[in-house]
Amino acid sequence: MDLDKIIEVAGLTVDFDGKTVLSDVSFNAYNGQVTVILGGSGSGKTTVLRQILGLNPIRQGKINVLGKDISTLDESEQTKLYMKMGVFYQNGGLISSLTVGENVALPLEQHTNLPKEIIEEIVKMKLSLVYLQDTYKMYPSQLSGGMFKRAALARAIVMDPQMLLCDEPGAGLDPVSLASLDQLILDLKKLMKMSIIIVTHEVSSILRIADRVIFLENTKAIFEGTLSDALKSKKEPLINFFNKGKGQ
Amino acid sequence: MQKKEKEQAQENKSQPEYFIEGNTLFLYDSLKFNQAGQFVLEALKKLKKHKSKVLVVNLKNLKDIDSAGVTAINYLKNKLTKKGINVRIDDAPESISKKLELFSMQKPPAEIQTFKPSFLESIGQNLYSFFSDYFMRFLYLAADVFYWSINDLFNSKARRKGEVVNQAILIGVNATLIVVVMSFIIGLVIALQSSAQLRHFGADIFIVDLTVIAMMAQMGPLITAILVAGRSGSAIAAEVATMKVTAELDALKTMGINSVRFVIVPKIYGCLSTIPFLTILANIAGIAGGMVAANIFLDITPEIFINRMGHSLYNKDIITSIIKSLVYGSLIVLTGSFFGLRVKEGAEGVGKSTTIAVVVAISLVIIADSILGLIFYT
Ligand SMILES: Nc1ncnc2c1ncn2[C@@H]1O[C@H](COP(=O)(O)OP(=O)(O)O)[C@@H](O)[C@H]1O
Numbered sequence: 001m002d003l004d005k006i007i008e009v010a011g012l013t014v015d016f017d018g019k020t021v022l023s024d025v026s027f028n029a030y031n032g033q034v035t036v037i038l039g040g041s042g043s044g045k046t047t048v049l050r051q052i053l054g055l056n057p058i059r060q061g062k063i064n065v066l067g068k069d070i071s072t073l074d075e076s077e078q079t080k081l082y083m084k085m086g087v088f089y090q091n092g093g094l095i096s097s098l099t100v101g102e103n104v105a106l107p108l109e110q111h112t113n114l115p116k117e118i119i120e121e122i123v124k125m126k127l128s129l130v131y132l133q134d135t136y137k138m139y140p141s142q143l144s145g146g147m148f149k150r151a152a153l154a155r156a157i158v159m160d161p162q163m164l165l166c167d168e169p170g171a172g173l174d175p176v177s178l179a180s181l182d183q184l185i186l187d188l189k190k191l192m193k194m195s196i197i198i199v200t201h202e203v204s205s206i207l208r209i210a211d212r213v214i215f216l217e218n219t220k221a222i223f224e225g226t227l228s229d230a231l232k233s234k235k236e237p238l239i240n241f242f243n244k245g246k247g248q
Numbered sequence: 249m250q251k252k253e254k255e256q257a258q259e260n261k262s263q264p265e266y267f268i269e270g271n272t273l274f275l276y277d278s279l280k281f282n283q284a285g286q287f288v289l290e291a292l293k294k295l296k297k298h299k300s301k302v303l304v305v306n307l308k309n310l311k312d313i314d315s316a317g318v319t320a321i322n323y324l325k326n327k328l329t330k331k332g333i334n335v336r337i338d339d340a341p342e343s344i345s346k347k348l349e350l351f352s353m354q355k356p357p358a359e360i361q362t363f364k365p366s367f368l369e370s371i372g373q374n375l376y377s378f379f380s381d382y383f384m385r386f387l388y389l390a391a392d393v394f395y396w397s398i399n400d401l402f403n404s405k406a407r408r409k410g411e412v413v414n415q416a417i418l419i420g421v422n423a424t425l426i427v428v429v430m431s432f433i434i435g436l437v438i439a440l441q442s443s444a445q446l447r448h449f450g451a452d453i454f455i456v457d458l459t460v461i462a463m464m465a466q467m468g469p470l471i472t473a474i475l476v477a478g479r480s481g482s483a484i485a486a487e488v489a490t491m492k493v494t495a496e497l498d499a500l501k502t503m504g505i506n507s508v509r510f511v512i513v514p515k516i517y518g519c520l521s522t523i524p525f526l527t528i529l530a531n532i533a534g535i536a537g538g539m540v541a542a543n544i545f546l547d548i549t550p551e552i553f554i555n556r557m558g559h560s561l562y563n564k565d566i567i568t569s570i571i572k573s574l575v576y577g578s579l580i581v582l583t584g585s586f587f588g589l590r591v592k593e594g595a596e597g598v599g600k601s602t603t604i605a606v607v608v609a610i611s612l613v614i615i616a617d618s619i620l621g622l623i624f625y626t
């Protein structure tokens with residue numbers, strides 16, 4: 001394959017208080033693709049993302065992000081790497097003491113020299129990409145669940161990151177919002193050449209956006225491959241998963 | 249930090265490439281985050297004298313653009329349109345025009361194995377883990393906060409606007425009433441209780457010295473600190489813990505923002521800039537309480553009281569009072585933050601760290617009080 005690896009996870013084992021959450025998990029994600037991480041609730045999907053982000057220390061295994069072994073980075077190198085990543089946290093991660101507009105503006109204010117008016121315009125435009133233009137002055141606590149998620153997504157993409165990591169952005173969205181979210185993800189991939197790692201349960205969404213699928217089950221990565229291979233797979237958990245989705 | 253800024257400065261050096269010829273603005277190469285701001289400001293300045301009613305923005309030679317670039321062009325367009333100039337974007341290659349479309353304002357859509365250690369071993373282990381877990385980490389946090397507090401003074405760019413004032417109001421100003429009332433009552437009670445004793449010895453007038461010294465050197469700073477710890481130590485712990493549990497701190501980190509600086513430093517400044525004034529107010533209120541008691545129980549008029557105060561009020565006590573308040577203030581903010589940061593998953597964890605933060609903050613204040621007492625009065 002002539003694609004560049006943007007993420008390489010090798011032999012990752014994680015346990016919390018003696019309970020194994022991931023054992024010997026290995027997979028790759030490639031530049032310019034949408035990689036979907038699948039698995040039941042509690043199967044360790046969020047844990048994988050946190051490990052990739054370096055938010056939990058790596059005890060066993062190795063993770064390379066954009067060609068760098070993340071366990072060897074010092075603080076400034078890590079910050080530099082973060083500048084290339086946008087992150088959507090499962091429970092949003094919006095700063096509750098700031099308005100939605102201030103939240104989305106935060107990375108721009110901290111890391112660019114753009115004038116205030118332009119920052120405001122960028123923020124409004126990014127909010128409009130997720131159909132939240134009217135929430136600029138609202139506080140995160142005033143948003144509904146779906147709006148909160150979309151605001152968090154607007155913040156994740158505000159710096160046009162090279163890589164976008166999303167933890168269940170579609171959960172709880174209505175089908176119309178979900179479809180427009182998928183379209184946005186496809187646009188970002190196609191036009192901005194963004195590489196996207198996404199944890200999601202929505203089968204309809206996966207069929208629309210995924211290039212590559214990783215399936216976690218019982219602490220192991222039981223499948224890694226293209227979407228079409230995943231659909232053809234004879235492994236029971238995958239068959240069940242996609243069948244269940246077809247009924248929806 | 250400085251290294252990072254230098255790198256950023258280097259990236260920002262790249263000039264936007266464009267020129268204006270007649271009615272056409274030609275853009276070259278790329279228009280991205282690091283050039284967009286300068287481009288808009290310069291171009292608007294140059295176009296101030298633009299006479300014609302049309303401007304064509306030619307993007308034929310533009311190779312790359314990002315969301316900031318698109319926003320810059322749209323911003324320019326809007327500004328000029330308001331001045332009656334008709335702006336048209338022309339000759340954009342397909343990849344550019346698609347991004348122009350993507351990053352323009354959107355309309356809303358129609359609808360392990362364990363073993364038990366021996367007793368002595370476990371005491372040793374607990375002591376060791378207390379030392380490494382709490383003590384060292386607390387010192388580490390204190391050092392971190394100190395570093396970023398100083399850094400913050402000299403680096404205004406990434407400072408959170410208005411947050412220090414906000415915290416000063418929350419921690420300091422809002423505590424004024426309770427601190428004043430409590431200090432008045434305590435001053436009154438101290439004077440009241442001692443008046444009976446002093447009367448035995450016919451040493452009535454010393455009630456003044458007693459109240460003034462007790463309030464200035466001891467009770468004023470202590471009452472203030474305990475009340476602030478109760479009000480704000482818990483609030484700080486709860487806020488920091490909630491931010492941790494809801495991944496706000498992780499989000500800050502992955503946005504390349506230091507959470508100590510963003511969250512804790514404004515609280516330190518807010519607290520340290522108000523707690524000395526609170527303490528002085530507490531001292532005054534306490535002495536006023538003493539004055540009332542002296543008047544009622546020992547027939548010492550306020551006039552005599554104030555005259556006598558001149559003999560018993562030392563500069564040293566005022567300074568001690570202020571130094572103590574600064575130490576206590578730092579301890580309260582640090583303890584609140586420390587236990588907030590140590591929270592374990594879930595809402596239950598937030599409650600636990602809040603409680604323990606208040607208990608530890610008040611204990612530390614009292615321990616510090618005895619240490620400072622030894623330092624200042626021996
Ligand atoms: N910090 C932690 N401490 C202890 N256990 C954890 C921690 N984080 C996750 N876990 C456990 O790891 C397992 C996987 O969690 P997670 O990665 O969040 O699953 P998913 O995102 O797939 O639903 C769960 O059983 C969870 O309880």
Ligand SMILES: [Mg+2]
Pocket residue numbers: 045046047090167
């Ligand atoms: Mg999860």
